Amino acid sequence: MPLHLNSQSADFEQAFTALLGMKREDSPDVDAIVADIIADVRGRGDAALIELTARFDKMDLTPETLRFSDAEIDALVAQVPAEEAAALQLAADRIRAYHTAQMPQDARWTDEAGADLGWRWTALSAAGLYVPGGLASYPSSLLMNAIPAKVAGVKRLAVTVPTPGGAANPLVLLAARIAGVDEVYRVGGAQAIAALAYGTPTIPPVDKITGPGNAFVAAAKRRVFGKVGIDMIAGPSEILVIADGDNNPEWIALDLMSQAEHDASAQSILITDSPTFAQAVEDAVERLLTTLTRADIAGASWRDFGAIILVRDMAEAAALSNRIAPEHLEICTADPEALLPQIEHAGAIFLGQWTPEAIGDYIGGPNHVLPTARSARFSSGLSVMDFLKRTTIARMTPEALRAIGPAAEVLAASESLEAHGLSVTARLKSLNAAP
Amino acid sequence: MPLHLNSQSADFEQAFTALLGMKREDSPDVDAIVADIIADVRGRGDAALIELTARFDKMDLTPETLRFSDAEIDALVAQVPAEEAAALQLAADRIRAYHTAQMPQDARWTDEAGADLGWRWTALSAAGLYVPGGLASYPSSLLMNAIPAKVAGVKRLAVTVPTPGGAANPLVLLAARIAGVDEVYRVGGAQAIAALAYGTPTIPPVDKITGPGNAFVAAAKRRVFGKVGIDMIAGPSEILVIADGDNNPEWIALDLMSQAEHDASAQSILITDSPTFAQAVEDAVERLLTTLTRADIAGASWRDFGAIILVRDMAEAAALSNRIAPEHLEICTADPEALLPQIEHAGAIFLGQWTPEAIGDYIGGPNHVLPTARSARFSSGLSVMDFLKRTTIARMTPEALRAIGPAAEVLAASESLEAHGLSVTARLKSLNAAP
Incomplete structure (x- = not known):
């Protein structure tokens, strides 16, 4: 059963503060192991990569097979069913259009003192993108990371993806091709991050590394930060739905579960002013949890971290949302635009009942790499800006x-x-x- | 004597790679001490702050005197000579004008599919700015950090500045007042960072911390990252001057020394196509080092990390500059604008012989907080963007x-x-x- 809070209860402030402070992640301390792996790759280059890949991914590689050849990629992408290829292409087109609109402008002007001032934006020369292997190997994540880099003008974009036992995901390779990725390497883990940061004879170094990964990958990214740029270290996914009573409880339950099914540490929160609707959503979730294929994961997330918060009105909902600073925020009210100016901190906002958050995960256009764990208070989702830097000019x-x-x-x-x-x-x- | 390189020498590539790889900083490992200090401030709040300030800054504080009162600030700023106050005000006005021009626009549009997309920029609610005490307590740095925050719309801006033995820098307080800083606290070190990140009964927590500091401050910022945002950890300052033979060697020598005098770990590099000019600059530096008040620091920097690189032509100079990715780049050639499009990686560019880098440190308008240690390959100087975040919108x-x-x-x-x-x-x- 999720947490139940009511803003009119005497103990609300205490309960809400406890909800905000909930620790959802146990990061195992793998830093010492990762430090050794990075030192090994820096010292022995490809030989270390090959040895570590044999150990962790049960794959025998040579310097020649570290990188996917064009012919290998051709063969893999040919396996993708036409319907999936078309969906991926549509997603890529829409993501590209949205991120193209983000491109910032250069500026140059002369001020009253006669000083000529301005700035120029230039792209990073080379970026690396980590793609997890196995179940979490999402083609959508590849598009969300690679397309902003290419729109920004990054000349060289290298992907690393582990292929445990030799298994490669054809959709990931197709996404790489559609996005314009230049190089794909069969390596993963901290060793892939080390190779991207420091380079090996086969893998030239990059200037920045983005993309999600497990605890080893996250620890390695923290370690190479400074030598190269990195994106934020993402935590488990979150959704906050603000909904009035005039919504389909089944739809809202599905939206809550679409985050919960990601990870037992994910968090789904409903804020509503209708006790009847709150109960209807909770009932709908219970029904869904008897049928969903990932019910074990979604159920654990809902039970351990889910919450339903009853509020007096939508202004109160907005104020609580700002304290949560959610990664994803759905506003399902009669006039969602009216609430928008009151929202100060959120990674991505989905307005109205026809905009399920899953649209944003795949096909809407905005990026799905977003700040988690309340970091929307001070940071933004991935964008072309992550692959550009601004040089100031004075004359x-x-x-x-x-x-x-x-x-x-x-x-x-x-x-x-x-x-x-x-x-x-x-x-x-x-x-x-x-x- | 600085390093001498010639792009036509057989060993040039090796020597240049060694120059790029030079380690200029020894960061003492203070992480364990810093972890204890942060835990202490989280656990005991103001009592820990007061005790640590007594120990490190020889200052007896109470919860009431942790914060500068308005009357105390009034009394301090009244000591600032009129000429300095006017210079600080002009700097602030110019920095504010430049950073106001940086403010990004919101966007909203409907695409071909009928999807309503866009984004909104919102300011951080609260930011903290660390200002070092003693010699490195620079009013200019306060302006460069505080003004972008206020231009971005940060409602609450708190400054922490250690006042060892009770000594406060009136110019720093005046800079805080001119910039619109809301709160100034007499604390420093890792304990100040802990207070800003986690809050104490007297110091409410902030969402992001910026500003330079010593090894303890840097380690503390790394540790609280995630709980709050932080800016880049800055390394020692650098300048690269690209100059042809038609320059005043004395001026270029002064520009090189204006970085060298910051820090014995600073780096000043001249790239020129004129051996005669190179020699003239080197001679001018030697003369300066007999008179400058900070000759010991500037001389150590020039001797240990300075370099003069002779190139065939300016295209080669630009290519080498891109590999260095300097924090500050002066282009003193007949037509500096012509070289500009060839520069891909630099924190700030100063064009022409009338633009000494020091103008950018104080009064030009662009920010002087810039990426060091080749990180201009993947990052930008401080800007209003550091105090804003973008929320994507889809409907x-x-x-x-x-x-x-x-x-x-x-x-x-x-x-x-x-x-x-x-x-x-x-x-x-x-x-x-x-x-």
Whole structure:
């Protein structure tokens, strides 16, 4: 049974704070093992990769077979049924269109002092994308990571995906091809992250690594951060649904379960102002949990971390949502747009009853890599920005330097940075000496 | 003597790779101490802060004096000479104008499928800014961190600054007031970071912490990352000057020294196509090192990490600059704009001989918090973006769901996520059942 909270109960604040503080993840401490793996790959390159892949993935590789050949990818993608290929292509097209709209503009202007200022956006040269093997090897995640990189203009995009026992997911390879991935390697785990960060004779290093992975992959990403960029370390998935009584309880129950089925540590929360609707959703969830193929996972998540919160009105719902800062937020009210301005912190918002969160996972266009564990308070989902960086530009004319240089001299003196000040003074002197 | 490289030498590639790989920082391992301090502040709150401040800063505080009162700030800022106050105000105005231009736009549109898509930018609710005490307590850094936060719309901006022995820097307090900082606390070190991240009865927690600090502060920021956001961990400063022979060697020498004087681990590099000019700059640096007040620091940096690289032409200079990915890049050539499109990776660019890098440190407008240690390959300087997050928005109409929902069903099935698919199927069924 999920947690039941009522904003009018005397103990609500305490119960809600406990809900916010719930620890849903036990990260095993694998840091020492990961440090050894990274050192091994840095030291022995391909030989270490091959040995570790034999040990962990039961795969015998050579430097020649570390990378999927084009012919191998051709053969695999040919196995994908036409319906799935078409769905993947539609998803890719929509994700590409949305992320193309995100591309930021360069700027250049001259201000009142005559200073010429601005910035330029440039793409990372090379990015690496980790794709998990086995059950969590999602072609949709590959599209969500790879397409923003390619839209941003990353020239070289390398994917690593473990193929335990040699099993490769044809849909993942097709997604890679559709997204324009340049290289795909049959390696996984911390050793793949080490190879992407430091390079081996076969795998050139990249500048940034994104993509989800298990505890070993996450620990390795933390370790190589600084040498390369990384994306956020994602926690288990979450959904918050704000719904009034005028909704189909079955649909909302399915939306809650679509997060719960990801992971026993996922969290699904319903906030509503209708006790009757709350009960109807809870009943619908119970029915679903007798039929869903992943009922064991979804049921554990719902039982351990699920919650139903009764509120007085939708303004209260928005305020609680802001404290939760959910990864996914569905707003199923009569006028969802009216509530939107009150939402301050959320990874992605799905408006109205015709927008199940699953649309966002696959086909809507926005990214499904989103901040978890309340980090939407301070961070955003994956975007083209993750594959771009901004260089600021300044150009002074003699006039501009005359106008603002003296203030720089004063500030440099106040910070006791003499050469800073002199670099301005020397130029101003020459200007004042000029006829 | 700095390193001398010539791109036409047989051993150039080897020497340049060694230059790129130079380790300039020894980070002492203070992680265990920092972990204890954070646990102490989480457990005992203000009492721990007060005790640690007495131990490290020789200051006796009470919960009432942890925070600077308005009257205390009034008294301190009244000590600032008018000329310095005016310079600080001009810097603030220029930084505010530049960062206001950075503010990104919200977007909302309807695509061909009838899907309503977009995003909204919202500010972080609360941010914390660490300001070092003592010599490195720079008012300019306070402006560079605080103004972007306030331009972004951060409602609550708290500053922590250690005041060893009770000594506060009036200019730092004035900078805080000019920038619109809401709260200033007399604490420093890992204990300040712990207080900002987890909160104490006196210091409410924030959502993100930025600002430079020593090894303890850096280790604490790494530890609280995830609970709150953090900015990049900055390394020692760097400058790369690309200059042709038609420059004043004294000016370029001053620009190189203005980084070198920051820190013995700083790095200053000159790339030029003129051997005569290279020698003239080196001679000018030697002369400066006999007079500069910080000659010991600047000299150590120049001797241990400085470099002069002779190239055939400016295209080669740009290519080498991209491999260095400098924090600061000055382009002092006849036509600096012509070289600009060839620069792919740099934190900030200063164009032409009238734009010494020091202008950017204080008064230009762009931020001086920039990526170091080659991280300009994958990251950007501080900006309003660091204090904003983007929430994606999607709203389907029944028609849009009909158009793209079936592809989501196919992909959900291919990933064996049944509830994902059913959440779409249930809605499509009702649409198809409708008259």
